[in-house]
Structure formats: C-alpha cells, structure tokens
Amino acid sequence: MGEFTKITEQTSLYDHLENMTTDEILSNMNKEDQKVALAVQEVIPAVSRLVDELAVRFVDGGRLFYIGAGTSGRLGILDASEIPPTFGLPHERVIGLIAGGDTAIRKAVEFAEDDTQQAWVDLKEHDINKNDVVVGIAASGTTPYVTGGVKDARKHGILTACITNNPGSPLAGSVDIPIAVNVGPEFVTGSTRMKSGTSQKLVLNMISTALMIKIGRVEGNKMVNMQLNNNKLVDRGARFITEVLNVDMDKALALLKKHGSVKAAIDANK
Structure with missing residues (x-):
C-alpha cells in the first residue's frame, strides 16, 4: 500500500493552548467536537453494510469481536460490556479484546500493541470461526496488534471490518468493510482520545444498537430484554x-x- 496522510497526527488547528482562558479552551474543544457527528454521517453506508452482515451471522449463532489497543481497545470493551445488561444477550456474543489483556483496561501495558500475532492468539482462545465477525479499532490505522489480527482473521475466512480515523491506512486496506471517520486534526495534536475516540464511540453505539434492533432485542422503542439488576x-x-x-x-x-x-x-x- 502506498503512502497515506495520517490525519490523526496532523498539527492542531489551534496553537498556544496554554495561553487560552478556560472558556476559550472549552469553546474551541466544543467547536471541534461539533465536527464529529457530521464525519460519522459520512460513513453510515459502511456501518449499514456491517450491521446487515452481522445480523445474518447472529441469527446463526455468530459473534462479534472487537480488537483494539489503548483507548480504542477500551471503547470496544465498553461497548461489549453493555450488551448483556441492555439487551439481555449472553456476554460471550459480543466480546472486546485489548492488547495487553485485561490489565490494559486500567493501565497501559508497554509495547503490547506492537505484537502483530497476539490478537489472533487471543481470538483463538475464544474458538473463533467463520460465523463470527472481527472489527479492528485503531484511530491511527497502523496499530500492529489490530492490523495483524484482522489480517489473520480474514486469512481464515472470517468477515472483518475496522473503525479508524485515517482513510487509506493499512488497517482500512486490510479489512472487508473499512469504516474510516475523518474527524480532522485533534485539538491537542495527536491526542486521539479526543475527537477520534468520540467518533469511535458513536460508531460502536450505532453498530451494536442497530444490530440488537435487527435481531429482535428491542420492541417498539423499548429495551424489553434488559437485565433487571437494579x-x-x-x-x-x-x-x-x-x-x-x-x-x-x-x-x-x-x-x-x-x-x-x-x-x-x-x-x-x-
């Protein structure tokens, strides 16, 4: 794959942040955040295709795996963890995996994201098969743990998708269904926990909620299968x-x- 522009690393549209008043910092952050939903709107066709493919597989007992590192991995785990209480499905139907394992949910594990083979090892522990779907999440679109994982999954005939913030990235080129949300440079240069992370959360909400509606876990507009645990x-x-x-x-x-x-x-x- 040829060179691509890593938008997530481009210089912020704002400078001298330390000289801004608190109101200026917050107003400018908000100005940037308002761009996120519009960027997500652009990728709805790709999200729609993924949801339809997932729905077919879920009816036959398929599962959804999210793989990611750092913030991206945590967001995948967050979305997966909300499926059982919200929609009443067993926790093993939507599974979030993070580079470095569960320790990395709270504390960064050094160099865990640099292993191109570990994601497939992690996926095999769950007996992944062709009825499942793997969604790699990486703002940069270059995280080795994620790109390696989707490539291995695809090699084994498993449908793959990704959520990234860099169109044209290696990750986007390695999956069947790329979802590339261009939110532009971050307010703090390179801090992808900001707009990039927000866009990932929005897309994850769309994927899992639309899927649950499609497979009958919602009636009317009600969460009729939610767990009654409080x-x-x-x-x-x-x-x-x-x-x-x-x-x-x-x-x-x-x-x-x-x-x-x-x-x-x-x-x-x-």
Whole structure:
C-alpha cells in the first residue's frame, strides 16, 4: 500500500493552548467536537453494510469481536460490556479484546500493541470461526496488534471490518468493510482520545444498537430484554409494561416479578 496522510497526527488547528482562558479552551474543544457527528454521517453506508452482515451471522449463532489497543481497545470493551445488561444477550456474543489483556483496561501495558500475532492468539482462545465477525479499532490505522489480527482473521475466512480515523491506512486496506471517520486534526495534536475516540464511540453505539434492533432485542422503542439488576431498571421495566399493557404500576411490577423480563411479561399478557 502506498503512502497515506495520517490525519490523526496532523498539527492542531489551534496553537498556544496554554495561553487560552478556560472558556476559550472549552469553546474551541466544543467547536471541534461539533465536527464529529457530521464525519460519522459520512460513513453510515459502511456501518449499514456491517450491521446487515452481522445480523445474518447472529441469527446463526455468530459473534462479534472487537480488537483494539489503548483507548480504542477500551471503547470496544465498553461497548461489549453493555450488551448483556441492555439487551439481555449472553456476554460471550459480543466480546472486546485489548492488547495487553485485561490489565490494559486500567493501565497501559508497554509495547503490547506492537505484537502483530497476539490478537489472533487471543481470538483463538475464544474458538473463533467463520460465523463470527472481527472489527479492528485503531484511530491511527497502523496499530500492529489490530492490523495483524484482522489480517489473520480474514486469512481464515472470517468477515472483518475496522473503525479508524485515517482513510487509506493499512488497517482500512486490510479489512472487508473499512469504516474510516475523518474527524480532522485533534485539538491537542495527536491526542486521539479526543475527537477520534468520540467518533469511535458513536460508531460502536450505532453498530451494536442497530444490530440488537435487527435481531429482535428491542420492541417498539423499548429495551424489553434488559437485565433487571437494579431498582432503576426494575422501575423502568415496569413503566414499559404499564405503557404497553395499560395496567397500573403495582400490576406491572407483579407481572415483572412473575415473568422475569419485560418481554416475557408483555408476551404473556397481550
């Protein structure tokens, strides 16, 4: 692959940040953040293709793997961890892997991202197969752990995609479905935890939420399969039932307790 412009490393549009007032710092950051959603809008066709491919595989028991390093890896783990409580799927259906292992979620592991073979080792521990999908996340589009992982997965006939902030990067060229969000230079030069990370979070929300809707984990606009593991969620679930079945809150809570989930309570009493 030829040379590409690493947008994430380009010099900030702002300088002498240390001389700015607090309001100026925050206003300029906000000005940059407003560009993110518009940049994400540009990649919706690619995200849509990925979601449709995922939905077909999920119906047959397929899984979604996110692989990343640093901030990107943490964002993948965050998205994966929210699937069971929000949509009631087992935790092994969407899995986030980070270079350096679970230790790296809280503390950077030196040089872990530089190993081109470790991601495939990590994926094989989960018995990855052709029914699964691997999404590599790397703002730079050059992280060896991620590029190596998607290349190995693709070699084994597994569908691959990526979320990157550098169009034309090695990562984007190594996957079946590249999602390259061009958010421009960061406010602090090279600090991809900022706009790049925000764009990754938005795309991850889109992928997993759209997928869960497509495979029937949402009804109407309600999280009918959410886990009821705290009082707030029990209350929310009961309110969903009151709206759908037109019963009072006490009756809704009783139905929820009896059936164990919003979906089961609604299905049994329609």
